[in-house]
Amino acid sequence: MPFDTPPINLVVFAGFKRIAHGSAADVLAHLRERKDDAPYLVFNEQTGEQLDLDVHNRGGAGAPAANAETPEETPRGVGRPKLGVVAREVTLLPRHWEWLNRQPGGASVALRRLVQEASRVNADRDAVRASREAAYRFMTAIAGALPGFEEATRALFAGEQNRFEALIDSWPADLRIHLHKLSAAAWSTTE
Structure with missing residues (x-):
């Protein structure tokens, strides 16, 4: 998990009425205590993404199922995983690779610098x-x-x-x- 990832807050609507909001643990506790069977929708409060929660899973944390990375999806051995650096494939034209390789620190350092600058500017x-x-x-x-x-x-x-x-x-x-x-x-x- 990257270091700058904020905690996920959730919001729950039953029909058009907001019935719960807060951390995943708070929302799960509220949903487990509900007495009615009215259907509800759970959303990531920041992204608006609809999520599926396993409300009845008493043994686990019941965290949102969406966007969960599995160990099989994370490449191993390349990069600096403890620092959050992950190797992935980038496809560029040969002239782009030549330019990147001429940069101080090599292609990886140059790409990180370019991405950082573009994210700041945009x-x-x-x-x-x-x-x-x-x-x-x-x-x-x-x-x-x-x-x-x-x-x-x-x-x-x-x-x-x-x-x-x-x-x-x-x-x-x-x-x-x-x-x-x-x-x-x-x-x-x-x-």
Whole structure:
């Protein structure tokens, strides 16, 4: 697990009402204590991704099943696994490899430097895109049948905040509140 990975917080909706949110352990405890059998949806609070939880697994942690890496997926022996450095394949043209190999420290150091610089330069644009995608994932899973869904989606990706907010204004309050949270970084003035 990389060192800079934030803990996953979850949010749970039964219908359009938020019934739980917090750490995976807190949400699991809440869901296990529920007395009703109403269906619910669990989402990663930051990414809007819908998750499947094993609520009835009393022996394990019951952590979200999505995005779990298995030991078979992690390459062994190359890189510095204890530092989070993992070797993967990169396909480049010969002239690119020649340029990389001429750089101080070699290809790996040059690639890390290039990626770091690109991530710094594009941080704002990446945040806008991630926010829009998170709001879209959440909207698609829970609000697809609500009035104005398609137009709200178009407004979200067009960066039209006022139009988006007007279109979701009639939606249930808990849904709107979570969409405002997910889309907070989606409204960039620099695009």
